[in-house]
Amino acid sequence: MKYERVRNFINGSFKDVSSARTLPVISPVDGTLLAELPCSSAADLEHAVEAAQTAFPAWSRTPIKERVQVFFRYKYLLEKHLKGLAALVSEENGKTFSEAVAEVEKCIELTEFATSLPQLVAGEVLEVSTGVECRTSYVPLGVVASIVPFNFPAMVPNWTIPNAIALGNCMIIKPSEKVPLSLSVIARLLKEAGLPDGVLNIVNGDSEIVDAICDHPDITAISFVGSTRVAKIVYQRSTQQLKRCLALGGAKNHLLVLPDAKPDMTAQNVAASMSGCAGQRCMAASAMIGVGEVDHIVDLVCQEARKIIPGQNLGAVINQESKERIERYITEAEAQGARILVDGRGATVAGKESGTYVGPTVIDYVTADMAVAREEIFGPVISIMRTSTVDEALRIENENPYGNAAAVFTQNGGMARYIAERASAGMIGVNVGVPVPREPFSFGGWNESKFGVGDITGKSSIAFWTKLKKSTTKWNPEEGVNWMS
Template sequence: MKYGSIKNYINGKLKEAHSERTLKITSPLDGTLLAEIPCSTAADLDEAVEAARTAFPAWSKTPVKERVQVFFRYKYLLEQHLQELAALVSEENGKTMGEAVAEVEKCIELTEFATSLPQLITGEVLEVSKGVECRTSHAPLGVVASIVPFNFPAMVPNWTIPNAIALGNCMIMKPSEKVPLSLTLIAKWLKEAGLPDGVFNIVNGDSEIVNAICDHPGIEAVSFVGSTKVAKIVYRRATQNLKRCLALGGAKNHLLVLPDAKPDMTAQNIAASMSGCAGQRCMAASAMVGVGSVDHIIDKICEEARKIVPGENLGAVINRESKERIERYITEAEQQGARILVDGRGATVNGKENGTYVGPTVIDHVTPDMAVAREEIFGPVISILRTDTLDQALDIENASPYGNAASVFTQNGGMARYVMEKASAGMIGVNVGVPVPREPFSFGGWNESKFGVGDITGKSSIEFWTKLKKSTTKWNPEEGVNWMS
């Protein structure tokens, strides 16, 4: 094994888990055995929570302007070690080096936002009556937990680490059992940046630890990112235990393409959206709805898709099970009458025959009842449905149980505005294939793409990671009294 046995990170130190049960970690790029991780137990979680609870009083009392100094230094370390972290992300996740670099750059942007929190949580103050003053302040919750997925080993953890911790909380993080390596580096740099021991902890494992986090009485809030199926389970279990929970699920993002769309720009955006990170992102283009005569644009999309080559500008999917599942979706659609315009099944890369690659795939004449039109595939696959009118296209989009993102490609401002108003999704794009908001705007979908209140990043995250304290003071009883005082 290249990296040996991965340990938990508790109270500033790497620590063996109590369990002897382990899981193997292999690289999707070539099948290399990278490491093994422990399947931690509730006893391991207890130790992490105790470390966090011990650290919380001092950390929460540290002024926010001092807390964010840690993240100024952490941001510098991310910049200094960008290539090192990106290489590890690529190795354990399978994405291309360019995609991994972009992921780390997003980590830097997320951290930069956290350094601005002192200016965003100043609270409000008002003299509400003669001699009577009301003010608000944001108080941290205590010990919080974050459960993160495999598709962004560095970025999704940084959706929560900088904001939650800078706001005064102490954190337990459970990485995906498929990609635990990047977080160990992140923990190292957080400590180097001056984060006190116990403020950030990592507990590795599988569903046993997820359940333990949801049940633990010492954890006040839980964030989760993953599939909708598991998001529902986590949300129900955490809230049943009277915790705050924000659980982000899957997606089936629709790109509505009108005949007047710019062919080259549209094709480039759609091909990049459906294949970026091998389609393993909740903002990937998964279904295109062509309105009217769009064959000329579909031809261009196929041209762009054929330029995407596994092992060159297309990474691997996470494991063999994912590869087989994605290819089953394609085969089933073909058997149901859809037409495969670009076929990515059976992809291999010379010298990396044990890698798990799926080539870019474009499927035309898909009908709304097909699985490829309804379900999240999480691979480099775009399903094309056809309608006569924009309202019919919106009906398809609105019928999806998900609601992460939707985009429209057109040069007609009125049509674009109509889609922005009517689409049932939390993030909307116009001529944008991946409409992810940039900081300080927050990330979060609607419907079955998100369970809970608020968003996980940006200004909206402040309300999730803190509780509002309201104070009323009166110092001069000699002042006249009215009904408010």
């Protein structure tokens, strides 16, 4: 075992859990046993909630301009330790080192946004009548929770930690049991940055602790990122307990490629979008819809895909179960009549034979009823469908239950706008294969890619992590009373 046993982070220090039940943490890069993860019990969660409740009064009363000073220092520490944290992200998740560096750089951008929150939550004041003033202020909720996935061990926690905590809340965060190590480093950096004890607490475990978080009466709000199946469960279970919940689920992102698209740029974007982070991201291109004659672009997509080599510029998928599931999708599509143009099944990396790799895969002549066209694969696989009209392509996109992202590749501005306005997705790209909004614009999809109101990052997150207080004040009785006062 390469690292010491994972521990919870409670009230500013790492602590063992009460349960003897454990899970292995295995690197998908080469199959190395990295650590042993204990599964927290409801009693362990109770300790975390108590610590957060104790810390909340002082933290919430601290002026926000003072709270964000922690995140100025945290940003500096992320920059200082960028390469070390990126190496750990790569090791436990399987993505390439350059992808892990980009992930930590995104953490830095997210933290930078949090430092701007004092300017965004200043509230409003207006004299609504002579001597009568109305004022709004943003008030933290209390103890909140965040449940995060395996595919971005550092970035997704930083979708929620900086904003929720800078806004005055205290947080319980539960990392994926597959990738718990990066979050422990983040906790250490935040403590070094001066975050008071109890403001951030980590509880490790599996679905049992997720259920306990959903049910706990003193947790007021929950954010979740993961599969749609689990997002629905978390949303339903937590809202039944009268909590706020924002649960982000899966995706099936469509790229509509028109014949006038710039061939080289389009092919590079399609290949990069479908294979980045081994396709294990909810913004990955999973389906390409060619409108009209696009064979020349499909050929270039295949050329670009063949440049993507497992173990070099393509990372591993998270575990053997995922590898087998992805390859079953490919085999099933082939059996149903689709044509495999680039085949990533059976990929291995010399010297890392125990790693879990799937090569880039391009599947052509997919029909909309096939599983590879409808379901989230979460691997480096692109399914190509063919249509003769834009409206037919939009129908396919609209009928898919998900709604995270959609993109169009064309040089026709009018057509780009036509498609952007009609695609049923929360994030749209025009000649952009991964249309992730940059701060301060918020991240969030539609349909079965998101359950709850608002988005998880950017300005939209403020409304989720706070409640709005309205105050009306009058100090001049000599003015008399009218209907406005």
